Amino acid sequence: MNKPLSHIRVLDLTRVLAGPWCTQNLADLGAEVIKVERPGAGDETRGWGPPWMPVEAGQERQDSTYYASTNRGKKSVTVDFATSEGQEIVRRMAATCDVLVENYKVGTLARFGLGYEDLRAANPGLIYCSVTGYGQTGPYRHRPGYDFVFQGMSGLMSLTGEPDDACGECEGGGPQKFGVAVADMTTGLYASLAITAALAWRERSGLGQHIDMALLDCALALGSNQAVGYLASGKVPRRYGNAHPNAVPYQVFATQDGKLIVAVGNDGLFASYCEAIGRPDLAADARFAGVSGRLVNRDALLPLLADIMRADTTAAWRARLEAAGVPCGPINDFAQAFDDPQVRHRGIRVDLPLSTGGTCPAIASPMRFSATPLDCQSGPPVLGEHTEAVLGDSLGMAPEDLISLRAAGVI
Template identity: 60%
Template sequence: MNALDGIRILDLSRVLAGPWCTQTLADLGADVVKVERPRSDGHPGGDDTRGWGPPFLKGRDGADTAEAAYYLGANRNKRSITCDIATPEGQALIRELAAKADVFVENYKVGDMARYGLDFASLHALNPRLVYCSITGFGQTGPYKDRAGYDYAIQGMGGLMSVTGERDDLPGGGPQKVGVAVADLFTGLYATVAIQAALRHAERTGEGQHIDMALLDTQVAMLANLGANYLVRGREEGKVPGRAGNAHINIVPYQVFEVAPD
């Protein structure tokens, strides 16, 4: 048995943060049904990342299939359907599935789900135990709520690029992003934890919850000891954490050393 056997998840997320969350839940045994966009004029259909290659998975004939490695890396252990949620028929299907689900995950722009009658309030009325997780760049409220959230921008705005890379006084110094989309990945993992906590709450009380998960919130939280350094002393001393290359901001020895050849 897996920890989440019997948990049904309706996944309306795409690209990375949401799919990473639901993939992790699927790895733990949840039954995840991924809802993807149908083919239409100007769009090939499915999660956008299906076409984010090369590389593409090769078929038995050795030729590339239409499945990009990017998509496969974030969507294992899921079942998939297509549904046009912009139509009344599609909305009715999602409501029917949500009435029997334990978890609903979406990463549409703020307000989109309400336009389709698929927001938390609407689905909570159908299924009070439903755990509803919304993933956006900047959360459901606040001055930036209508902005799109992209990992690259969030790494910059959230401070990660200011502490990543070689020191500014050395060649090659300057802001650097991390090699993978860590703001998306961190958010997916935080969402996984929050969903499991909300499921526990629903088991005890019979009430679901609306989880408001934001990439910027997560990225700021993941500054960890660097953020704590500033909060403890930075405001008094005017010291904002900076780039240190491969050295450590708090401890030594913790850097690159020249070694004798073998």
């Protein structure tokens, strides 16, 4: 009960990633999150395997690790709200909740009498967050879409990948998507922030509100300095691969036996870097002494640095640069990343208990609070695991009613 949102109840009508990522953040923060899923099927990502979660003896179904990565700490209730009985159950649950999060296409829930205007009458304090591809307004509002589409539409992919002048038409060249669904996850994070802000405002006003979150909006916001640079200059940014458009050297260098990331973000670090590689004269060179000079003259500077870095091993360079206070690091795969001493010290990997027995691996929330620490107590739920408890205990539904609804396929 000492978590930041332990007093908040959330009705989760989301599936796949952006919505579940949002509600998992709320669950990590202590909220009671009730995830409503389709009877017999559930969130479609339960079937997005392999890889799969471990199965205990006697367990009826196996869920994917994709589902597990976004649904820990939640309660699963199965309700078919395409039926009138299911709609009434969702309305009754919404009346007891502080927050509702949904990611159906625009207008879908309103057709079932479960839109914001339908539910606010019974619960004026309800914070209703809608997550869609294009938002609740605009010419594209009814279009479907997935993360990949928005990475492309937003311009993010135009910034990601090897530069045209370096790779041309060769394999691996051209725009690339991120290795994870960054538009979905960014939208989930923005939605979590918006919901907590709406909760803070409700404390003063007593009123809820409707939050309109769009993947396209959030992907454009993620464009950050690159997008603002275009708006100010009219110059479309180009791809730099593993280099940086506004800092030099800030890239991957080949070494004698591998690769090393070097991140020099200011003039002081450049002087330290040059000292560490035995070339203090480069920091004194008028062409390279300042940030702007290094940007303008990157084609003269970088080949010199590349030749120097190839002359020693990754470990040797890392030791020298770290001793000089220059940010640098390896390019790890996940096996190497989770074996890193700093990662182990921070407790990033956690093993959460499953109701079916055993545990599942998970990534700990990166939010660290001094007074209200987070410690997720449960892994992802089995489909419908909490149906009877939530509908019986929270809504006061009689056992015979639950039996009847289950027989009719409503729950």
